[in-house]
Amino acid sequence: MSVISDKTSLAKNTLFSLTFIGILFIASNLRAPITAVGPVLHEIAASFNLSGVCTGLLNALPLLIFALASPFAPVLTRRTGIEKALLAALALITVGCLARPFFGVMGLWTGTFLIGLGIAIANVLVVPLIKRDLPDHAARCVGLYAATMAMTAALSSGIAAPLSGLSSATWRVSMGIWVIPAALALMVWMKVCARADGQSGSPAQSTVQGTGSVWKSGVAWHVSMFMALHTMVFYTLIDWYPSMADEHGVSSSAAGLHLFIYQAVAVVANLSTGVFIARLKDQRLLGLICSLTITLGVAGLLMMPDFSVLWLVLAGIGAGMSMVTCLTLFGLRTREHSQAGRLSGKAQCIGYLIGALGPCLAGILHGHTGTWSSTLMFMLLISFFQAYFAWQAGRNRFV
Incomplete structure (x- = not known):
C-alpha cells in the first residue's frame, strides 16, 4: 500500500x-x-x-x-x-x-x-x-x-x-x-x-461550483474596477508616452528606452509582489500603495517632466504590483476554482473594455486641448479612483 x-x-x-x-x-x-x-x-x-x-x-x-x-x-x-x-x-x-x-x-x-x-x-x-x-x-x-x-x-x-x-x-x-x-x-x-x-x-x-453570482457581487465589482482603472492608465502610458515625451523635446529612441525601463521595472514588481502578497492578512494596504505609487508617477510626469525616467520607474512599480494583486485577488476572493474562473472572466471583461477606452480618451483630450497636460490630469484622476477600488477589493471577503 x-x-x-x-x-x-x-x-x-x-x-x-x-x-x-x-x-x-x-x-x-x-x-x-x-x-x-x-x-x-x-x-x-x-x-x-x-x-x-x-x-x-x-x-x-x-x-x-x-x-x-x-x-x-x-x-x-x-x-x-x-x-x-x-x-x-x-x-x-x-x-x-x-x-x-x-x-x-x-x-x-x-x-x-x-x-x-x-x-x-x-x-x-x-x-x-x-x-x-x-x-x-x-x-x-x-x-x-x-x-x-x-x-x-x-x-x-x-x-x-x-x-x-x-x-x-x-x-x-x-x-x-x-x-x-x-x-x-x-x-x-x-x-x-x-x-x-x-x-x-x-x-x-473536480466539479464543485461556487454559488455566488459575480455579476451581482459588490466584491467582484470592486476587483473588476481595480483591474479596469490600472489597465486604463497602463495602456494610455504605453500608447501615448512617446508623444508626451516629444512635447518636451525627448527623442523617439530615448522615449522607447524609457518605455522599456517602465516595463522592466513592472517585471521586478511582479516578482516581488508575488513573494509576499499571500502572507498579508488582507490586501487593502497593498492595493493602496500600488495605486498611490502610480498616482505619484503620473503627477511627476505632469509637474516635473524633466525627470520622466524617475516617474516612469514609480509608475512601473505601481503597475507591476497592481497586476499581480488583481490576478491574485481572483483566487483570494473566491472559495474554489470554478468561481475564480467566473470572477476572472468578469474582471477581465470589464477591465479590458474600460482599459481600451483610456488611449482613445487620451487622444480626444489632446485633440481638444492641444496639450498632454489634460491627459495626465485625467490619468491622475483615474489613479485616485483606482486607490478607492483597490482598498475595497483588498478587504478580506468572498464573492
Missing part, C-alpha cells in the same frame, strides 16, 4: 511540476504576439494600403476581443475542463500566428482575431488553474506568470523593428517568429492534458 501511495504522490508531483512549466509557456504567448505589432504597424499598413481607421482597429482589436470573449471562457471550461480549454486557446494562438504574416490581408485580420480569442480564453483560465492545482504556492506562481508575460511583451516590442530589417520579408519576420513559442507551448500543454487524463483522482475531475 505504501509503494502505491508513493507512486501516486510522485505522479501528482510530476503533473504539478509539468503544469507549472506549462503555465510559464502559456504566459510567454499572452502578450508578445500583440506587443510585436506596434513597432511595425506602419509597415503593415503600407503593405496592405490600410486606412487610418483600419490601422487603428487592427491595433485595438485584440483588447476588444479580450473584453467581449472573457465572460464566455468559464462556459467553455464547464464543457471541456480547464486543461482542454487552455489547449484550445493555444491552438488558436498558434494558428493565428501562422495565418497573420503568410496569408495576405485576410490572414492578417483572421490571425489577429484568432490570437485575440485564444489569449482571452487563456487570460481567464490560468489563475483558476493555479488556485486548483497549486494552491500552496498560488501567489508566487501568479507573480512568475505575470512577470513572464511582461518580459516577453517587452522583448517582442523591442526586437520587432530590428527583425523587420533583417530581410525583404520585413514585418512578416517580426510577426511570424511568434509561431515558434506558440507551437512549443502547444506541445507542452498537450503533454499536460495527456497526463491529467491518465491520472485517476486528478483535480481536473
Whole structure:
C-alpha cells in the first residue's frame, strides 16, 4: 500500500511540476504576439494600403476581443475542463500566428482575431488553474506568470523593428517568429492534458461550483474596477508616452528606452509582489500603495517632466504590483476554482473594455486641448479612483 501511495504522490508531483512549466509557456504567448505589432504597424499598413481607421482597429482589436470573449471562457471550461480549454486557446494562438504574416490581408485580420480569442480564453483560465492545482504556492506562481508575460511583451516590442530589417520579408519576420513559442507551448500543454487524463483522482475531475453570482457581487465589482482603472492608465502610458515625451523635446529612441525601463521595472514588481502578497492578512494596504505609487508617477510626469525616467520607474512599480494583486485577488476572493474562473472572466471583461477606452480618451483630450497636460490630469484622476477600488477589493471577503 505504501509503494502505491508513493507512486501516486510522485505522479501528482510530476503533473504539478509539468503544469507549472506549462503555465510559464502559456504566459510567454499572452502578450508578445500583440506587443510585436506596434513597432511595425506602419509597415503593415503600407503593405496592405490600410486606412487610418483600419490601422487603428487592427491595433485595438485584440483588447476588444479580450473584453467581449472573457465572460464566455468559464462556459467553455464547464464543457471541456480547464486543461482542454487552455489547449484550445493555444491552438488558436498558434494558428493565428501562422495565418497573420503568410496569408495576405485576410490572414492578417483572421490571425489577429484568432490570437485575440485564444489569449482571452487563456487570460481567464490560468489563475483558476493555479488556485486548483497549486494552491500552496498560488501567489508566487501568479507573480512568475505575470512577470513572464511582461518580459516577453517587452522583448517582442523591442526586437520587432530590428527583425523587420533583417530581410525583404520585413514585418512578416517580426510577426511570424511568434509561431515558434506558440507551437512549443502547444506541445507542452498537450503533454499536460495527456497526463491529467491518465491520472485517476486528478483535480481536473473536480466539479464543485461556487454559488455566488459575480455579476451581482459588490466584491467582484470592486476587483473588476481595480483591474479596469490600472489597465486604463497602463495602456494610455504605453500608447501615448512617446508623444508626451516629444512635447518636451525627448527623442523617439530615448522615449522607447524609457518605455522599456517602465516595463522592466513592472517585471521586478511582479516578482516581488508575488513573494509576499499571500502572507498579508488582507490586501487593502497593498492595493493602496500600488495605486498611490502610480498616482505619484503620473503627477511627476505632469509637474516635473524633466525627470520622466524617475516617474516612469514609480509608475512601473505601481503597475507591476497592481497586476499581480488583481490576478491574485481572483483566487483570494473566491472559495474554489470554478468561481475564480467566473470572477476572472468578469474582471477581465470589464477591465479590458474600460482599459481600451483610456488611449482613445487620451487622444480626444489632446485633440481638444492641444496639450498632454489634460491627459495626465485625467490619468491622475483615474489613479485616485483606482486607490478607492483597490482598498475595497483588498478587504478580506468572498464573492
